[in-house]
Amino acid sequence: MEKYEKYIEILKKNGMKVTPQRIDIMKYLDEHRIHPSAEKIYSDLKEDNPSLSKTTVYNTLEALSEHHIIQILTISGSELRYDFKTTPHHHFMCKKCGAIIDIDVDCPYLGKFMGMGHRIDEMHGYFKGVCKDCLEKEGRGENPLKTEMNIVSEV
Amino acid sequence: MEKYEKYIEILKKNGMKVTPQRIDIMKYLDEHRIHPSAEKIYSDLKEDNPSLSKTTVYNTLEALSEHHIIQILTISGSELRYDFKTTPHHHFMCKKCGAIIDIDVDCPYLGKFMGMGHRIDEMHGYFKGVCKDCLEKEGRGENPLKTEMNIVSEV
DNA sequence: ATTTTATTTTGTAAATATTACAATTTGAAA
């Protein structure tokens, strides 16, 4: 795995200095599409680079997101999660196991919102519930949404 | 303003004890549809009830959300915001002034997601940008989304 | 109306995530 060129390219294209920490963090996000937290990125990368600072992780994530190289997900509510993929897509979070997975659809409402006069910079579609794997382990249980809206299709 | 009956009804219907603090918090959320934070609810209500505890605010918000009397928004990323309205709708947050406003649309993807085998309990549509008012004060500026996807309609 | 009891409220302390800051290091331009 010696493919750093990809990340160096991206950094240079954005006028950012190329540092080993930035390359490591980008590579980690690119190869771990689980939308990890800053803490997970830090603790995993620290194994191979013990001098890595948590502040560097936060600084880097902030810088990358400002350049739209990564996007920040607020789906969890307790910690920010980071996504190497910046093209619009939705996310599902399992409240049992914490997994966050991509849902590849694009939102049909963007045009409508633009017409309201606001400037839209980001859009996030978040769904929360219990994932297929967890359901198979623990049973399907109740679906709170069903009581409050009409479900289009049931599995 | 002596309409506590509404909130008492809701609490009783959900098998929750009726307390003045819970009534105050529900009434506040019902009458302040700005999706306030726990801190804002606390500091505003504390003026009329100086013995109110912040823990009570958090406990109450947690209890109300578990009974689906309110919903929790993770749109901000730095603090949770609370919404008395629980029927599905989207939100827009202005990154300049912090305002969060309702967008009344419903998501056409719910059926598709259900078909994937996950149990969906919540859905959140979050849009972020700069609101109309802030734009009029400070100019429209750049729209980062425009570079990454095709905008359907521009104002 | 009084007693009883499980629940709620309260205040403080602890936990967690994130940011601020100053000293040191370093990437890259000169």
Added chain:
DNA sequence: TTTCAAATTGTAATATTTACAAAATAAAAT
């Protein structure tokens, strides 16, 4: 090679949320 703005590091501070135990109280039982 020298220079220097920018990045990294470690620590301290901040902010939000949760844990916990004692006191208060809503509501059920008497």
